[in-house]
Amino acid sequence: MKKLMMTAAAAALAIVATGFSASAAEKLKVGFIYLGPVGDLGWTYMHELGRQAMVKELGDKVETTYLENVSEGPDSERSIEQLARTGHQLIFTTSFGYMDPTLKVAKKYPKIKFEHATGFKNAPNMGTYSGRFYEGRYIQGVIAGKMSKTGTLGYIASFPIPEVISGINATILGAQTTNPNIKLKVIWVNTWFDPGKEADAAKALADQGADVIMQHTDSPAAMQVAAQRGIYAFGQDSDMIKFGPKTQLTSIVNNWGPYYTRAAKAALAGTWKAEDTWDGLKEKMVVMAPYTNMPDDVKALAQKTEAAIIGGTLHPFKCPVLGQDGKAVECKGANLEPGQILGMNFYVKGVDDKIPGK
Amino acid sequence: MGLLEAIIISVIAASTPLLLAAAGELVVERSGVLNLGTEGMMIMGAACGFAGAWLTGSTFIGALFGIAAGCALSLVFAALTLGLAVNQVAAGLALTILGVGLSGLIGAGFVGEKITPAPHLYLPVLTGIPFVGKILFGQDGFVYFSVALVVAIWWFLYRTRAGLVLRAIGDSHTSAHALGYPVLKIRLLAVLFGGGCAGLGGAFLPLAYTPFFIPGMTAGRGWIALALVVFSSWMPGRLAAGAYLFGAVTILQLHAQAFGLGIPSQLMSALPYLATVVVLVLISRARGSAGSVAPASLGTVFVPDR
Numbered sequence: 001m002k003k004l005m006m007t008a009a010a011a012a013l014a015i016v017a018t019g020f021s022a023s024a025a026e027k028l029k030v031g032f033i034y035l036g037p038v039g040d041l042g043w044t045y046m047h048e049l050g051r052q053a054m055v056k057e058l059g060d061k062v063e064t065t066y067l068e069n070v071s072e073g074p075d076s077e078r079s080i081e082q083l084a085r086t087g088h089q090l091i092f093t094t095s096f097g098y099m100d101p102t103l104k105v106a107k108k109y110p111k112i113k114f115e116h117a118t119g120f121k122n123a124p125n126m127g128t129y130s131g132r133f134y135e136g137r138y139i140q141g142v143i144a145g146k147m148s149k150t151g152t153l154g155y156i157a158s159f160p161i162p163e164v165i166s167g168i169n170a171t172i173l174g175a176q177t178t179n180p181n182i183k184l185k186v187i188w189v190n191t192w193f194d195p196g197k198e199a200d201a202a203k204a205l206a207d208q209g210a211d212v213i214m215q216h217t218d219s220p221a222a223m224q225v226a227a228q229r230g231i232y233a234f235g236q237d238s239d240m241i242k243f244g245p246k247t248q249l250t251s252i253v254n255n256w257g258p259y260y261t262r263a264a265k266a267a268l269a270g271t272w273k274a275e276d277t278w279d280g281l282k283e284k285m286v287v288m289a290p291y292t293n294m295p296d297d298v299k300a301l302a303q304k305t306e307a308a309i310i311g312g313t314l315h316p317f318k319c320p321v322l323g324q325d326g327k328a329v330e331c332k333g334a335n336l337e338p339g340q341i342l343g344m345n346f347y348v349k350g351v352d353d354k355i356p357g358k
Numbered sequence: 359m360g361l362l363e364a365i366i367i368s369v370i371a372a373s374t375p376l377l378l379a380a381a382g383e384l385v386v387e388r389s390g391v392l393n394l395g396t397e398g399m400m401i402m403g404a405a406c407g408f409a410g411a412w413l414t415g416s417t418f419i420g421a422l423f424g425i426a427a428g429c430a431l432s433l434v435f436a437a438l439t440l441g442l443a444v445n446q447v448a449a450g451l452a453l454t455i456l457g458v459g460l461s462g463l464i465g466a467g468f469v470g471e472k473i474t475p476a477p478h479l480y481l482p483v484l485t486g487i488p489f490v491g492k493i494l495f496g497q498d499g500f501v502y503f504s505v506a507l508v509v510a511i512w513w514f515l516y517r518t519r520a521g522l523v524l525r526a527i528g529d530s531h532t533s534a535h536a537l538g539y540p541v542l543k544i545r546l547l548a549v550l551f552g553g554g555c556a557g558l559g560g561a562f563l564p565l566a567y568t569p570f571f572i573p574g575m576t577a578g579r580g581w582i583a584l585a586l587v588v589f590s591s592w593m594p595g596r597l598a599a600g601a602y603l604f605g606a607v608t609i610l611q612l613h614a615q616a617f618g619l620g621i622p623s624q625l626m627s628a629l630p631y632l633a634t635v636v637v638l639v640l641i642s643r644a645r646g647s648a649g650s651v652a653p654a655s656l657g658t659v660f661v662p663d664r
Contacts, residue, residue, distance in 0.1 A: 037462055037573035039469035069574070154616070187615045188623040194577035195568040197608070200372055204612040207364040219575075221568040224472075243472060243570070352618050 028090060028268050030054070030260075031083035032066040033076060035095040036193050042218025042237040043192065044068065046254040047094045047117075053257025054264055062264055072097025080105045084112050090267045092260065093117065095192075096161050102126060113272055115263060118163050120342050124274055129259060132280030133163065134170035134341065135309050136252035136288055137214075138316035140234050141174020142305050143249050143291070144212040145182050146298045147232055152183045154205025156215040156222055158192050160356045164216045166344040170316045171214060172351050178301070185210055186353040195221040206231060212249070223247060232293065239289040250302070251289035259285060278338060282310045317341055322349040363489050365609060370493070370501055371567060373605030375400070375559040375576075377504045377598060379583035380590070381511055382428075382555020384597055387587055388515065389548035390528035390655035394450025395435055397580025398457020399428040399553050400560030401573075405461035407561025408468055408571035417476040420565050421500070421558060428557020429550050431457055436549045440542050443659045454580065462573040469572060476500065476566040500562045505598070507555070512594040524548060528653035531660040541660055556580065585634045591641050591651045604630045 032051055036044035051064055065088065070079045076098050083091050084105055090113045093102045099119035106114040106126040114126040122128060144153050153175060157164050168186060175182040185208060187201045198217045202225035205213055213233040215222045220243035226233035227247040235241070235251025259277065266272040279285035288306060291299045308314035317340075319331035324347045329336070347355060379396050386393050406427035411420025435453050438444040476498040479485070484495040515521040524544055527534040531541050559579075564571045586604060590597035611626030641651055 039462070039466060039573050041470060041572060185616045185618070187612050189612075190623055190627050191577070193572075193574070195570075195572060195575045196372065196375075196563060196577065196579070199568045200368060200609055201612050203364070203368050204609065204616050207361055207368070208613065208616045210616075219568070219572055220570060224568060224570070242470070353615075354618075354620050356623055 027063040028061060028264060029086075029088040030062050030064045030264055030267075031086075031088035031091040032064065033070050033079055033083070033091070033093045033095075033098060034066055034068040035070065035072065035097075036218060037068050038066070040193055040218050041220055041240070043254070044094070044218070046237050047092075047256055050254075050256025050260045054260040057257075057261045058264055058268075061268060070098075074101060077101035077104055081108070084109045089113060090264060090272070091115070092263075096159075096163065113267055113274075120162075122274060122276065127274040127276065129263075129277040129279075130163070130342075131254055131285040132278060133252055133254075133286055134166045134316055135280045136286050137167045137170040138174035138309070139288060139302055139305050140214060140250065140252070141171040141176075142178055143294060143298055143302050144171070144214065144232075144234075145175035145178030146301065147249060147294060148179065148182065148210075148212045150209045150211045151179060151181060152185060152208075152210045154202070154208075154210030154213045155184055155186045156198060156201045156205070156213070156217055157186055157188045158217050159190065160188065160345075162342055162344045165347070165355065166317075166341050167216055168351060168353075169344065169348045173316055173321075173348060174305075176350060182350070184351055184353075186351065188356050189217060191217070193218045195219040198222050199225050202226060202233075220244075235289060241289065241292065246293060248289070248292060249294055250291050253287040253289050255285055255287045258283075278342070280309070281306060282312075323347070324349055324351060360489065363493065365613060366493050367496075369602065369605045369609045370497065371605075372608050373601045374501050374504050375562045375567070375579055376583050376586055376604055377508065377601035378500070378559030378562060379556045379580060380559075380586040380597055380601060381504070381507050381594070382552035382559075383583060383587050384590065384592060384594060385511060385515075385524070385555075386548050386552035387656055388528045388592055388653055389524050389545045390531055390653050390658065390660070391439065391545050391549055392446045392450065392657040393432065393435055393439075393453070393549060393552055394447060394584065395431065395453025395457065395580075396552075396556050396583050397576060397578065398454035398461075399431045399556035400457075400563075400580045400583075401461040401576045402427040402431050402457045402464075403557030403560030404563050404575055405465035405468075405571060405573075407557070408471075408473065408564035409464065411473050411565055412468055412471055415473075417474075417499075417565050420473075421561050424557045424561025424565070425554040426557070428553040428555070428560065430553075432549050432553020432556070435553070436546050439659070440545055440549070443661050446657050446659070458574065465571045465573055470570075472570050473565070475569040498566050500558070500566055503558075508594050508598045515594065525653070528655055531655045531658075535660070535662060542662060545660075556583070559583070582630060585631060588652075589634045589637050591637070592653060603633070607633075 034044045038048040067079050070076050092115045094117045096118045102116045106123045118130040172184050189197050199221040202222035206229045211231040213226045215236050220240045223233045223240045223244040227244040239251050241248045291302050315335040317336040320328040403424035407420045407424030410423025438449040439446045478498050481495050485491045535541050586600050589600045607629045
């Protein structure tokens with residue numbers, strides 16, 4: 001029934017989109033598929049800020065449409081196709097679960113350019129883009145290892161996809177550098193967005209002794225729980241300092257604007273190619289919110305770690321990387337290959353959890 | 359605070375929005391009307407409740423806003439299904455879609471704002487009692503109200519004449535009509551009551567649970583409340599037990615994970631629904647050929663002049 005209502009909403013928006021198409025034929029029409037509402041303050045909100053930044057930069061050279069609240073999976077195919085059919089030449093699908101539907105529509109509309117966020121499937125007219133969020137997670141781990149008094153960190157995870165798993169791994173690897181005995185408790189909530197459930201998970205983690213909460217879900221609920229309990233937390237996707245002025249240590253901020261502008265410019269100039277873009281702290285697709293609520297030495301350590309990652313002297317997944325069983329993971333170079341990180345489906349040593357469904 | 363105590367407090371908080379919304383829907387369904395718009399009324403209650411509390415700084419006024427929003431939306435449903443005799447399932451689904459959209463619009467200006475959460479009761483000696491003190495005497499007003507509401511509904515349905523009439527209408531609207539009872543008027547009151555309860559249940563989320571508003575924050579709790587009514591086989595006592603059971607399953611699965619017990623979280627998330635199916639099967643087997651426990655006129659349209 002939820003699906004029904006999403007579809008209805010998408011259809012209604014698509015009608016609006018069609019209405020505009022006649023007026024501006026020469027403009028580049030850019031479409032966006034959003035997972036949540038633009039006001040979620042998390043993942044979708046940051047994509048929306050990216051879209052706005054692109055519009056601001058390119059002005060009337062582009063015309064944009066977005067469909068929000070599009071549920072993942074086969075259902076999204078209809079929404080993507082709506083955009084394709086209504087004259088959009090460049091379409092961004094902004095969540096992992098849109099991967100196969102995007103591929104399907106891309107094959108059907110070979111002249112339209114597709115860009116899928118955080119996935120790993122391509123076509124001649126379908127590129128992928130994602131942020132190296134694990135770089136930020138590693139820094140958070142370094143900070144958390146220092147800041148935790150109980151030696152237990154709490155991690156609210158959404159779905160067992162590589163991006164989330166690599167985030168958990170990077171966190172514990174970072175934390176082990178500052179506290180070798182650190183423990184990480186993981187709760188899978190099986191949703192990207194359910195403020196109540198995220199708050200419940202944060203409470204459960206705090207009740208079981210975690211005193212630094214980190215999340216891979218979208219709302220500031222966990223931050224507020226941490227604030228009530230007087231413990232620390234990291235924000236997610238956007239700077240959530242407003243919800244925990246004395247709680248937030250830092251936050252990974254997703255900065256899509258420059259990339260969206262670049263891709264639209266390339267499409268306008270006719271130089272667009274389907275590529276796999278994977279930018280991190282260096283390219284500023286991943287940005288750290290100000291380091292707050294921590295002593296100066298921890299702050300300095302965090303800044304040093306950030307600088308080392310940007311400078312290329314530190315890689316969170318530097319070989320050897322030990323799996324949960326203590327055996328080293330196969331390594332070809334000095335660090336894990338990008339493909340190994342993008343497709344990560346194993347835990348590293350020290351994570352006290354089992355990946356759901358494995 | 360001990361772990362068990364902490365878990366119980368979390369369970370009560372997680373159950374309260376379900377209990378409030380489901381209690382209202384139970385009365386609606388007992389009058390023979392099926393309103394599937396609970397999710398829409400809840401999210402409207404959340405948006406308007408937050409707006410009210412943010413504008414006035416008062417949780418109480420916020421809660422009243424939430425109730426009013428739920429009532430207003432249910433009035434639309436009543437106009438369609440009671441006034442125009444429209445199909446109740448279609449009207450209820452439409453109500454949810456309307457509520458989700460409208461609440462996003464109303465709430466858009468409030469996204470990113472925060473409020474002080476509802477105050478918790480504090481009694482000098484009683485709240486300090488180890489273990490039970492905070493559970494019994496340290497909750498917020500919504501929790502006490504939800505319990506009182508269920509008791510009141512039980513008393514109304516089984517101990518008052520008006521309650522008997524409402525149940526009679528739910529079981530056979532034509533007979534009740536023939537006896538001279540105002541079927542549509544009573545159903546209207548029931549639908550409004552249900553709307554108010556759903557609105558209050560929704561308002562609980564931004565006012566007490568997670569003190570901010572985000573579109574779609576009810577995240578399917580309205581549907582769980584509907585399942586809960588069926589689970590309770592339309593009995594207030596079982597409804598309360600079911601609400602706390604659903605809440606307990608939600609919270610315990612999180613704790614089980616944090617403990618590192620290897621129970622698949624997806625299975626645990628599906629448990630409330632599985633439980634509903636099991637209960638339906640059990641009820642149906644226990645009853646044998648005696649028929650359903652659902653109000654006999656549930657979901658059927660009544661046109662008085664026939």
